[in-house]
Amino acid sequence: MVHTCVVAGCRNRRTPGTTLSFYRFPRDPERKQRWIAAVNREGWVPNEGSRLCSTHFISGKQVKNPRSPDYVPSVFTSAPLSPNIQEAAAFEPYDKQEAHVEAANALLYLQGQGRLDEDLSHLRCRPGPERTKSSVNSDDEEKEDEDDGGGGGDDDEDESVSESENVCKGDKALGNSTVKSLNYEACLNALRKENMELRESLEKMSLSEVAFRNDPEKVQFYTGLPNYFVLETVMWLLVPHMKSEKNAKLSKFQQLLLTLMRLRLDLKNQDLAYRFGVKVATVTRTVHRIISIMFTTLVPTAVFWPSRTELRKNLPAAVRQTHPDCAVILDCFTVSLEKAVSVDANRQSPTETAEVVRHLSRPTSVSELKYVIGVAPQGVVMFVSRGSPGNVSDKTLVESCGLLCKLLPGDVVLAERDFDIGDLVGARKAELKITNDHSKMFKNDQNPREEASLISEERMNVYRHVGRVVQMVKKRYSMLTGPVESPFTVIDRSSNVTTFDKIVQVACALNNLCISAVPLE
Known part of the structure; x- marks a missing residue:
């Protein structure tokens, strides 16, 4: 009789030359019910001809030890086909012939059954250790449940093994099954550990929370x-x-x-x-x-101009000694464009304001953007202008960016280089100080080296203060180093600001959330 696995989706069948084994469902009610639940076919009940192939067991065969993972079939995700199996339609012409061959083999076996029983009858009378009825039944069930794995024989072949042979081999089989069970448990634990390690490794490599x-x-x-x-x-x-x-x-x-x-x-x-x-x-x-x-x-929350009280309350010691009224430290930085943009005074470019365009005398090609950045003495960015053409003067840029409106009378504006905005700052009753103007410092001095030695280390820190903040922002967010891709220079109609202008301000806001990289204490 040709056996086919009862698992849904599994097309394995016992054919000549197959290496698979086919098992009937156990007689023990509890174990039988667990097998039925594992097969997971709603409303289905096995009959005497129902078989389960060995591919649904981890070790490739069923095990009688209840502690073994193969006590119940557990491999159902993708039951592999037998290597010798072909499409079901290819076997249809041979099904009848195979049935005749198997029936003939079964008859030949049954003809020798009587002689086999007579030859083994004397073994039943041999003295041996007493065995309980339940253990004998368990051995019988093991032989009855397992079909032959070589593709020959029929159901009765399993039942032909005598009780006396089971008695003789019972102890040895029990010992072997115990050893195999321990090996399976160790293998299973190792696989579980490996699975856990792979999961942890995958989580570390993933881009998840x-x-x-x-x-x-x-x-x-x-x-x-x-x-x-x-x-x-x-x-x-x-x-x-x-x-x-x-x-x-x-x-x-x-x-x-x-x-x-x-x-x-x-x-x-x-x-x-x-x-x-x-x-x-x-x-x-x-x-x-x-x-x-x-x-x-985020930008309105992290990039803002603090009050004078807040600025002076947390003023670093180095700035407090040299410029106690310092309100802001100015600098400029430029970013190159991936593709040059043509700027015409009659048509406003997306990357600049109308005030800046008005100062351009003739159409020109812009290859970089310029930004004014204002840094608080504490080392955080408190002002960033919009991008303007790189050939625009510092004075024009500062005048049009809106920074001057934030100055109060008495404020001191520090700059590391000459911005030429003294008159603009003075109009706000504030004062501009160029921190590294050595020509003025040494103007009336006969010995510049002697005067230079008077510059304290704290003041030198102030000179480098803004440059280090700007470099830190660029280093932290590499996109600010350029070149700027063309899609980011297109103006956003909803906010009238280019995407890259937003990116510059967002990068400064994120930088302010970090610990200051340039402490002056």
Whole structure:
């Protein structure tokens, strides 16, 4: 009789030459019920001809020890086909012939059954250790449950093994099964440990919240932020403004992480698409959307001009000794463009204000953007202008960016180089001081070296203060080093600001959330 595995989706059958074994369902009611539950066919009940192939056991065969994982079949995810099996339709012409061959083999075996019983009858009378009826039945059941694995014989072949032979081999089989059970348990524990280690390794390599929660070095490398707490705080601030999209492949955390990786490492959109398993268009939309949300939500919170009281209350010692009325330290930095932009005074460019355009005498090609940055003496960015053409003078840029409106009478503005804005600052009843103007310092001195020795180390720190802040922002967020890609220079109609202008301010806001890189104490 041809046996076919009863598991849904498994097409294994006993054919000539097969290496598979086929097992009938146990007689023990409890174990039989567990087998039926494992097969998981709703409303199905096995009959005398129902068989289960050996591919559904971990070791490739059933085991009688209740502590063994193969006491009940457990492999059902993808039952492999026998290597000798072909399509079911190919066997249809041979089914009848195979049935005749197997029936003939069964008759030949039954003809020798009587002689076999007579030859083994004397073994039943041999004295031996007493065995309980339950143990004998268990051995009988093991032989009856397991069909032959070589493809020959029939159901009766399993039942033909005599009781006396089971008695003789019982102790040995029990010992072997105990050893095998221990080996299976050790193997199973090793596999579980390996599985757990692989899961932990996969979590560490993944770009998920769990992978970042307890790994500050990973947070710093991918986001520039000092730890997960700061990253989580930024996330809480942005989540109410992030829309939930149906069937979104990226979680809100991954959208923020993708954007920060774009700023931090200046990774290309194609690279990010591979890392997060999404399309390039999804990366582009995500970056622009999250940058806009951070510009309207995070920047006003982190980049602002503090009151005079707050500035002077926390003034670093070095600045307090040299410039106690210092309100802001100014500097400029430029970023190159990937593609030059033509600027015409009659048509406003997306990367500049009308006030700046008015000062351009003729159409020109712009290859870089210039920004004015204002840093508090404490080392945080408190003002960033919009991008302007790199050939615009510092005076024109400062006059048009809105920084002068924030100055109060009596404020001192420090600059490391000559901005030529003394008259503009003076109009606000404030004072501009160029910290490294050595020509004025040594004007009436006969020995410049002697005068230079009077410059304290604290003042030298002030000279380098802004430069170090600007360099730290650029180092922390590589995207600010340029070149700026053309899509980021297009103006956003909703805010009348280019995306790269938003990026500069967002990078400064994120930098302010970190510990100051230039303490002056």
